Amino acid sequence: MLRLLNIENIAVVHRQRVAFDAGLTIVTGETGAGKSLVVDALALAVGGRATADIIRAGESRAVVEALFDCPAHPAVARILSEADIEAGDELLIRREVAASGKGRLFINDQLCSVATVRALRPYLVDIHGQGDQQTLMFPSAHAGVLDAFGQHVALSDATATAFSAWQTARRDLDQLKRDEASRLQRLDMLNFQRADIERVAPQAGEDEDLRRERMRLSNAERLLALAAGSYDLLYEREASALDLVAQALRRVEDLAADDPALADTVATLEAARYGIEEAAFALRDYADALVVSPERLREVEARLDALDQLKRKYGGTLAQVLATFDQIQHELANIENYDADVRRLTAAVEAAAQAYQRSALALRSARQAAARRFEAALEQELHALALPQARLVVAFDERHVDAPETWEASGLEAVEFLFTSNPGEPPRPLSKVASGGELARMMLGVKSILAPTDIPRTMVFDEVDVGISGRVAEAVGVRLRRLAERQQVLCITHQAQVARFATTHLRVEKSIVDGRTRAEITLLDARERVEELARIIGGAVVTDSARRAARDLLASEGAVGAPTT
Incomplete structure (x- = not known):
């Protein structure tokens, strides 16, 4: 409040x-x-x-x-x-x-x-001005009024939600089908790319291994000569490094026998002898393993060329090529599941359609049940608001439940209020026959018959009584x-x-x-109210008769705050 x-x-x-x-x-x-x-x-x-x-x-x-x-x-x-x-x-x-x-x-x-x-x-707050009365001129607003009266707004919202879900599912299916041509083109390209990579069948790190092998093959003769010469110097020839270290070791051992301070030197020379021996054997094995093969070199060069072509097409490194291959495999699996996706989305569209139909049919039943009660209640209000011959009909333009092209978020029917205030005249669309005063009274009547809200809002009416006077205004006051x-x-x-x-x-x-x-803006006391009502009744010049009329109004049954004198 x-x-x-x-x-x-x-x-x-x-x-x-x-x-x-x-x-x-x-x-x-x-x-x-x-x-x-x-x-x-x-x-x-x-x-x-x-x-x-x-x-x-x-x-x-x-x-x-x-x-x-x-x-x-x-x-x-x-x-x-x-x-x-x-x-x-x-x-x-x-x-x-x-x-x-x-x-x-x-x-x-x-x-x-x-x-x-x-x-x-x-x-x-709930603010209603002349513009709000004009909303009754739009048939699209009538269903909402009926739903509020029937207290099935939640069902109306659920129907709109179900309609939205059905539309979304249908758009997804249509989009999938529209993409069929590009899907086939993409499928061809991916299959080509997969075959291109599978033909070479690269392995992780293979290019690095091949580059090292190519270096050895390209320099095999020089490497063999260097390895063999080094082995000869260390081990094979007379006065090799190993022999010289062995001779020095024997002499230092003799020295150490007389002077223990050279024990560490003996140990150092022994380690050197073993190290030279290990290095010599490693060089020998390296030389034995070297292959001088122009044929193998050509094979390695061809394999590296094939791998380099893949890297130029599918990534700068072999790791990126393999990652692209995995991505191609994954996308192919998804594309090849097209039929399953069509079946899944078709089922989703069907389920969403059925959910909408159930909700919309329930809403139709609720609206039809509420319509007769709404007509009777609003007619009673309009009669009390000095429209004794007013007649209201809630008309339904029903859409077929099995014609999806006619479905709307608002339900399976268009709701429109038909109205007449003249005996003998059939009800016609409210937007075509109601006057401004009739619209004002109808809006007030609608507000009077709607179920009380569970929220104590402030209702505001800005000149809801426009275009009326006399006993009609009296009836409006009673309703307010x-x-x-x-x-x-x-x-x-x-x-x-x-x-x-x-x-x-x-x-x-x-x-x-x-x-x-x-x-x-002034709050009026009882005497000031008399003066204000007299002004409204009499105009610019407030006469004693206008004041008497004002007192009579305030003293009449139903008025509030009548003066005591």
Whole structure:
């Protein structure tokens, strides 16, 4: 419920602080006084469009603050949690609009986004102006009204979700089939690439091994000569390195026998002798293994050429070639599963279609059951709103359940309200025959018969009584008061017959202060209400007869706040 509204520098409002109570709050004032600024400011606070031209001339910014009781609803708690805003008993929304066009928005003094406030709006306020009445002119909105009345909005949402799932599955299948030609082209190319690599059959690290072998084959004669010569110097010839070290070792051993200090030198020479011997045998084995083979060299060169060609085609290294081969194998497996994918997606389309049909048929039954009750309830309201001959018919243009080309997210039928207020005339599309006054009363009637919401929102009606007067306005006032018994209602009106039902009455009037126009919002007491109703009844000049008429209105059955004298 709305508790407080602070308005600063919006249009002709300088600074205003307006408190609200439960029940029916009526706002009146002369034409052009700025009555709708209350609604505009509230709409701005809950995420309405903000532009710099709303700022009072000469000011740098406009500010509106709205204080609400915080609704105890899981969705509200989730929205606040996602915005890192701590939930409490109250929600204070503050919106600032700068002359530069930039603005800021706060909830409980914490900066937040407009999207967060707009997500909260359905749980805080329900604003209806003349534009909202015009939505009844669009048949596409009628199904939503019927669903709200029948309390099967969840079923309607489920049907829309099922329709979306069916469309997605169908698009996936169509895309797969459209890709058939490119799939076959891709399959041919991948098979060629796989065969190209398999023909060479590269092994990991093979090119490095081959390059080393090529080096040995290319230099085999020189390597053999070097290895054999080295072996000869170390081991084979007379006075070889091994012989010389052995001779030195025997002499040092003789020295060490007399002088133990040379024991380490003996050990060093023994190690050198063994090392020379091992090196000589290694060189001998290396020389024995060397092959001088032009034929093998040609084979190695050809193999390296084949591997280099693969690397140029499929990657700069042999490791990348092998990785490409694995990728080709994987993609081929996927492409070759085309038939299985078609079967899988076809089954998914069928399952999604059946789910949509079940949900849409259940929605059709729910709508048909609700339609007759809706017709009777709304006709009763319209009769009470001075349309005694009004007749409403909920028409269904049903689509065939087995004709998918006709399916819609809204269900298997188009819903349209047919209306007549003239005896003997058949009901025709509401958009073609209803007047502005009839639309206003129909909107109020719809709001009166909809199931009470589990969220105590503030309902706002901006001139819902446009185009009506007299006993029709009286009936509108009765309906507004009835709504106000269930939740807080704020209504802007020009009708004394509506204003008399207020539990709280606000008047908006313009004045000139320091040469500038200001709109002032005043809470009226009982005597001031008489004067305001008399002004509405009598016009610019308030007469005693107008005051008597105002007192009679306030004193009549059903009025609230009648004066005691």
